[in-house]
Structures are given as C-alpha cells and as structure tokens.
Amino acid sequence: MTHPASPPSQRSTVGADDTDTPDPRRWKALAVCLVAGFMTLLDVSIVNVALPSIEQGLSASSSDLQWVVSGYALTFGLVLVPAGRLGDATGRRRMFVAGVVVFGVASLLCGLATSSALLVAARLLQGIGGGLLNPQVSGLIQTLFRGSERARAFGMLGATIGISTAVGPIAGGVILSLLGADAGWRWIFFVNLPVAVAAVVLALRWIPAAEAREGARRRQDLDPVGVLLLGAGVLALLLPLVESGRGAASAAVPGWVAAVGAALLAVFVLWERRYTARGHTPLVDLRLFRLPGYASGAIVATVYFSGFTGIFFVLTIYLQQGLGYSALLAGLAVTPFAAGSAVMSAVGGRLVPRFGRSLVTWGLVLVVVGLVATDVVLSTVEGPRTGWYAALPLLLAGLGSGMVISPNITLTLADVPVERAGTAGGVLQTGQRIGTAAGIALVGTVFFAAAKDGGASGAALSLRVATGLVVLSLVASLADVWLRRRANGEVAA
Known part of the structure; x- marks a missing residue:
C-alpha cells in the first residue's frame, strides 16, 4: 500500500520550515505550558479517586460529589473560546499567567474548604482557571513553532494528555494511602500550589513578551454580545448533559434546556456573521x-x-x-x-x-x-x-x-x-x-x-x-x- 501524500496546504504548514528565525526559548516555553496543562488535566482524574474521602470528610451528598467533578468541566468549557480570543487580542503569555494564578488560588481554596458548598464553588473557579490557560498552550505552539517542530510540539502535548490521564488515579491513590482519608483529599489540591508558582515565574521568564505586545497593538474588539451568546448557549447545552450523568434522580434541568442552548448557538452564528459584515472582529471568525x-x-x-x-x-x-x-x-x-x-x-x-x-x-x-x-x-x-x-x-x-x-x-x-x-x-x-x-x-x-x-x-x-x-x-x-x-x-x- 502506498502512503497518500499530504495535501499542498498541509505540506506547506506542517512539513516545511518557516523563514522566520525561531525564538531560542521556545522549548523552555513549551515545557512551562505542558507542565501547567498537565496540572489542569491531572485534576480531573486525580479527584475521582478522592470522592469517597471528600464525602466522609465534608458530609457531602451525592449531588455535591457530582458537582465537584462536573462543575470543573462545565466552567472549563464555558470560558475556552472567550479565553482564546482574549489571548489572541491581548497576548497569550498574559492570559496564560492569569489562568495559572486563578487555578492556583482556586486549588488553595479547594484544600481549605470547610463545607461541600465551598468546595464546589472553588472547583468552579478552578475550571475557569483551566479554561483560561489551556487555549493559550495551543496558541503558543502555533506562535513559537514552525514546520516539523510544530508537529513535534503537538505530539508532546498529546503525550502530556495521555500521561496525565494515567498518573491521576495512581497519584491520588498514593497520596490518600500516605496521608490518610482526612488529610489526603486536601493535599490532592495542595500539590498544585508549588507547580502553579513555578509556572508563573518561569512563564514570565521564558514565554516571549514580544508576543503580548503584538497582541496589544491589535484592535481591542472583544465582541461582548458574542461572548454572552456563546456562553449561554454552551451552558444550556452542557448543563442537562452534566446533570443527566447523575442518573434518574437528577431531573432539576429538563432536556429542553439543551434545545434552547442549540438555538442560542444558532443565534450566535448569525450574530457573528452580522458582526463580521459590519467590519468588526468577531469572537469566532467563522471563516x-x-x-x-x-x-x-x-x-x-x-x-x-x-x-x-x-x-x-x-x-x-x-x-x-x-x-x-x-x-x-x-x-x-x-x-x-x-x-x-x-x-x-x-x-x-x-x-x-x-x-x-x-x-x-x-x-x-x-x-x-x-x-x-x-x-x-x-x-x-x-x-x-x-x-x-x-x-x-x-x-x-x-x-x-x-x-x-x-x-x-x-x-x-x-x-x-x-x-x-x-x-x-x-x-x-x-x-x-x-x-x-x-x-x-x-x-x-x-x-x-x-x-x-x-x-x-x-x-x-x-x-x-x-x-x-x-x-x-x-x-x-x-x-x-x-x-x-x-x-x-x-x-x-
């Protein structure tokens, strides 16, 4: 069997080097991005292992436990596109650092939580932090790497996703076995703190500041109506799905809410087309x-x-x-x-x-x-x-x-x-x-x-x-x- 050749557009961007001189700090910057991304992905699987301990330590209900898991994913998904747009407009290093700071502060609040309600609120904030920083990772790879190096960088990103999935349950089990159920689940969140501090310091040192200045020179057109329409549409679409995963007892969010979400997303598409036609910069360029x-x-x-x-x-x-x-x-x-x-x-x-x-x-x-x-x-x-x-x-x-x-x-x-x-x-x-x-x-x-x-x-x-x-x-x-x-x-x- 002969291997199909890549399309011309693919070969020009994936397989060929750009004439621009690459930034000498690009691999160090990538390492910072991957470590921070690893931290946010690890927090999905590592928490699952700790749910019984959280239930016992905070007298949490089954609904609380579901929201500890699903609330993180929900807010994560809500802010991804607006965060990516902000990174394009104001500089990806700035948004990356902001996301790491929010995630770190939220991790501290999770570990200090004295009630299930406080833990759920902190997890929602944690999801926002993860949603802020993750689009910047792929954006920075696009910015800092060209040709075959870009493919290698995305390969390392994929490996990071796989490793975080593998390490999460094992790391959570080890922490709980060493520290016990009472303190163990809190340290599952506390371990993020030194990683977050190091990521902020090294990001400010290794991620190029010039990229942020170039972003600042672009027009600050953040499309607030588009942000609201997309956020409301994604929320309405995801919320019934998240709730349905809890089983038949979860009937607080009816299924028709998802239909409302789909309608809002259709309105969002129409708005983005009109916004673009009027000469503005849309939240999502449909092109x-x-x-x-x-x-x-x-x-x-x-x-x-x-x-x-x-x-x-x-x-x-x-x-x-x-x-x-x-x-x-x-x-x-x-x-x-x-x-x-x-x-x-x-x-x-x-x-x-x-x-x-x-x-x-x-x-x-x-x-x-x-x-x-x-x-x-x-x-x-x-x-x-x-x-x-x-x-x-x-x-x-x-x-x-x-x-x-x-x-x-x-x-x-x-x-x-x-x-x-x-x-x-x-x-x-x-x-x-x-x-x-x-x-x-x-x-x-x-x-x-x-x-x-x-x-x-x-x-x-x-x-x-x-x-x-x-x-x-x-x-x-x-x-x-x-x-x-x-x-x-x-x-x-």
Whole structure:
C-alpha cells in the first residue's frame, strides 16, 4: 500500500520550515505550558479517586460529589473560546499567567474548604482557571513553532494528555494511602500550589513578551454580545448533559434546556456573521471553518472525545463496584490505555508530516479493534483476572488513541493563521468538552440501566456504545480522507 501524500496546504504548514528565525526559548516555553496543562488535566482524574474521602470528610451528598467533578468541566468549557480570543487580542503569555494564578488560588481554596458548598464553588473557579490557560498552550505552539517542530510540539502535548490521564488515579491513590482519608483529599489540591508558582515565574521568564505586545497593538474588539451568546448557549447545552450523568434522580434541568442552548448557538452564528459584515472582529471568525481540515478535524475530535472518555468512566466504576478493585488497582488497570496513548502521541507527532489525515484514520481503526477485544474480555472473563486480560486490548486501543488526538490537533490547526490560533484552539477544545459531556451522559445512562448488580453485562453494553461513537469518528475521518484525495485528483469524481 502506498502512503497518500499530504495535501499542498498541509505540506506547506506542517512539513516545511518557516523563514522566520525561531525564538531560542521556545522549548523552555513549551515545557512551562505542558507542565501547567498537565496540572489542569491531572485534576480531573486525580479527584475521582478522592470522592469517597471528600464525602466522609465534608458530609457531602451525592449531588455535591457530582458537582465537584462536573462543575470543573462545565466552567472549563464555558470560558475556552472567550479565553482564546482574549489571548489572541491581548497576548497569550498574559492570559496564560492569569489562568495559572486563578487555578492556583482556586486549588488553595479547594484544600481549605470547610463545607461541600465551598468546595464546589472553588472547583468552579478552578475550571475557569483551566479554561483560561489551556487555549493559550495551543496558541503558543502555533506562535513559537514552525514546520516539523510544530508537529513535534503537538505530539508532546498529546503525550502530556495521555500521561496525565494515567498518573491521576495512581497519584491520588498514593497520596490518600500516605496521608490518610482526612488529610489526603486536601493535599490532592495542595500539590498544585508549588507547580502553579513555578509556572508563573518561569512563564514570565521564558514565554516571549514580544508576543503580548503584538497582541496589544491589535484592535481591542472583544465582541461582548458574542461572548454572552456563546456562553449561554454552551451552558444550556452542557448543563442537562452534566446533570443527566447523575442518573434518574437528577431531573432539576429538563432536556429542553439543551434545545434552547442549540438555538442560542444558532443565534450566535448569525450574530457573528452580522458582526463580521459590519467590519468588526468577531469572537469566532467563522471563516476558520472554511480552512482546509479545520471543520472536519473539529468534528472528528468532538465525536471521538464523546466515545473514548466514556471508556474510562465505565471501566473504573465496573472494576470497583463489580469486581471489588480498590481505587488504586482500578487506576492501574486502565493505565495500559493511557500509557499507550502517551507513547504513541510523542511518536505520532513526528509522523504527521508524512502520513497526514491517514495517520488519524488508522489510529481510529486501532482504537476500534482494541475496544472490540476489550468487549470480548468483559463478556468472557470473570473475576479479578479481568483487569489482566484486558491490559493488552487496552494497550492497543491506547496506541491508536495516541495516533488520533495530537495528530488531529496538528492537522486541524495547520492552516490557522497565528493571530487566530488561540480562538481556533478554544473552539476545538469546546467541541471536545461538549463531546465528553454528551458521551459520559449517554454511556453512563446505558451502564447504570443495564448493570443493576454491577455486572459485566452492563459494562460490556456501555463499552459497545462508546465503541459505536468511535466508529462514527472513524467514518468522519474516512470521509475527510476521501474528500482530500478527490480534491487532489487521486480518486475518480
């Protein structure tokens, strides 16, 4: 089989070096960005392990515990696009530092919380901090790196995502085992403080200040109406999904609120078009979706995140409730997926210039094969051996995932102008958050409905739903490859 050549636009941005002289501090700046991003991603999985301790220490209700987890994701997703736009307009280093400071202060408040209500409020603030800084990471990679180095940088970002997923449950289990339930859950938040302080100091030293001054010279047109419409639309769309993940007892937010959210997002699109036509700078430049690969890449990312995040949700609950694994053992059991994703993300970044979108497509094929094999294990193996038998299929799926996430980011942002990189990255991550919320709600509903006794049948059925979502992402990627080949005259019209 011959490997398809990358489209001209792809080769020009991903595989060729720019004539600009690269900043000599770019790799140190990337290290700061990745450490800060790692901190925000780690805080998702590490908290899950501590929920029983939080419940006991603060007399938290099940609703409080749900909001400790989902509230973080909700505010995270709400501020991504406005934060990306602010980074484009006022300087990414400035917004990055602001996000780290907010996240660090919120982490301190989480650790000091004396009630579940205070903890939930601090977690909401923590999500805002994470949403402020994360779009700046992809924006800074776009700004500081060119050609093959950019692909390598995005590969390291993908590896960071995989490692944070793997380390979270294990790190949380170690902290709780060393410090005990009472103090352990507080130190899960306190460990962020030295990382945040170091990230601020090193960001001010290594991330170029010139980028911020260039941003300051651009027109300060922040589109407040667009911000409100997008924020309200995303909130209305995500809130019922987040609440539905809590099961049948959660009926506080009716499903029609999501329809209102979709309508608000439609109004947002109309407003952005009108705002642009009047000569203003919109919050989201809709011309981004006409760039080669951006719309298709965003679709692949959104649908894929709806599938693969549900895998961890199902397996960690089943291993603990159905098989009696401890939180630490359950975390170790899903580590092969995360470890494979981390390793292949670093390698995949270097393969993007050669294989292009086909790399993502083959990665999705591996994920599907690995998940089908995992389904076979859950359906045929009983007892504590399940985790051992599932290790190899999960590793295969993880290797495939590493060929999807960071290469897809690289390809999706390849033709985005540098001055819109923060906004483009924010839109891409918002789609991922919506996909995550929808996927966990759907997969969780299937799991709890089918696994009345915590049995393997419910885990297998919900895993099939997650696999189906990954298959949809594969179809979208195949369609994109076919359209690119047709545009290049490689297939018959």
